[in-house]
Amino acid sequence: MLESLFVPTLIVALAEIGDKTQLLALLLAARYRRPWPIIWGIVLATLANHFAAAAIGSWVASQLSPALLAWILAASFLAVAGWTLIPDKLDDDDAGAGGRYGPFLATLVAFFLAEMGDKTQVATVMLAAQYEYLSLVVLGTTLGMLLANVPVVLAGNLAADRLPLNLIRRLAALAFLLLALYAGYQAWMLATPA
Template sequence: MASFIKALLLVVVAEMGDKTQLLAMAMASKYKAKQVLLGVLVATILNHALAVAVGSYLSTMIPMNVVKIVAAVSFLVFGLWTIRGDKLEDEENKKVKFGPIVTVAIAFFLAEMGDKTQLMTITIAAENTQPLFILMGTTVGMLIADGIGILGGAWMCRHIPEVYIKWVAGIVFMFFGTLTLYNSVSNSLLTPLYISLFLGILGVLIYLFGVKFAYFGQVCERKVIKIEESEVVNE
């Protein structure tokens, strides 16, 4: 159950502001929320089942201590990725001759390939020995996060600056990464010199990804534009 809760919470955090959440929000402007969520469910089960299988396989091939260090570094990377933000290409605009649920499932599955949440699912699965709970946790986490995007995206965009959402999520990831790294590396590396060096490098990376090369306004701008277009049409 602990694996389920951990996977659920980390995926919810990872998905906030992610391009697949934006895709779900965009699809919700075309189809009913129930159809979008069903499509997300189908795509997530297929995509994350693949990710969990890969992660479980890696855990049998690589020593656990190495897995934990790789997981820690991965969480730090996910944190930097999150504060940089993400942008949606044109997945929602591609012409697919299927019904709403299948259309959403295909677009979502393709968008999730190589995405942050899929890579994180592989990492969590490699770290744990309960693949079914990991799959359940990540699937429920995706539904919660994308449900928030679909149902509460408009309110969040109007009342909470997107940059706050990205930074809170990114800090959560970097905290988990730092804690896991601290518990995994040799004591000989836990000296003031190495800790200061680590914090200095992390600080520079946070500045580069969170300020210098960050995507600003990607999620909310697209959502607000769609809301305004819908209001104009209704008038």
Template sequence: MEAFLATFAVVFLAELGDKTQLLVMAFAAKFPWRQVLVGMTLGIFVVHALAVGVGSFLGSLLDPFVMEIVASLMFLAFGLWTLRGGEDNEEAAAAGRYGPVLTVMMTFIVGEMGDKTQFAAMAMAATASSWLAVLVGAVVAMVLADSLGLVAGAFLQRWLPPARMRWISGGIFVFFGVLGLAHALLGR
């Protein structure tokens, strides 16, 4: 349960104000919300299943101390990447011949590949004892966070501008990175 909760918290907070929330709002304006939700969920599952698989594999090969240091450094890098601003101008793919569900799914897969939430799930899986808890935590967090974009995007943009959300999210990553490094180095 600890791996689920930790992964959920990190991924959910990292996803707030992310580009995929904006994609969800754009898709929701163009397609029926149920199709957007299905495509979004399928894309999120594919991306995080790959991340958790790679993270679990690496975690089984490396010493836990090394993995904690690597994961903490990754969190610091994500925090700095988030604070810097990243690439927010990814465009949604045209529906064309694929239909709404496949279009949304493929856009999520492409948009989230190499994203900080995917690397966060990979890092969590490398250090957690339960890859399944990490996968479920990451997928549930992403679906809920991106559903906020579907339901309450306009409200969030009015009260919490993207720049503020980016600072909050980046600060949280830096905090967890520093905390992880301190835990690894002081616990050694």
């Protein structure tokens, strides 16, 4: 049961380092210099976005056979492992979303939009398809998002400039690769007659 919380927390925390939403957090922190409204905006935007993603993942899991789901998860985790190695850039559209409404609303809108189709949202769909406890997956992915973004908001440029982003991207890719291998193993075991 706790695996449903801890694995998503670790995966998203690693995947989020250097992600465009982390760059967005840095931009919002520099622009508004009011960390708590930004942090609360991140919390609510992430909960909403990742709950929707987890609901989709849970529904997909209920529609597929366990073996087919495991093969799809293995391929998806492998694809996200490769995607994680590609550095993100902050799009001008993401940076400007909600900018005139103050730090909380600007963060809420910008983070929700920036997470759409992002690798951490895709990871949330896959993790919810893999784990039974949807609420723990959402809590875990949200905690992972906060672990990666709150220090950036609180410390601004100092923390972001000192992080070994290439190493962290590789560790995140390795974590997704391990999940792909585990899902592939599960698929193989389900497909192999007993």
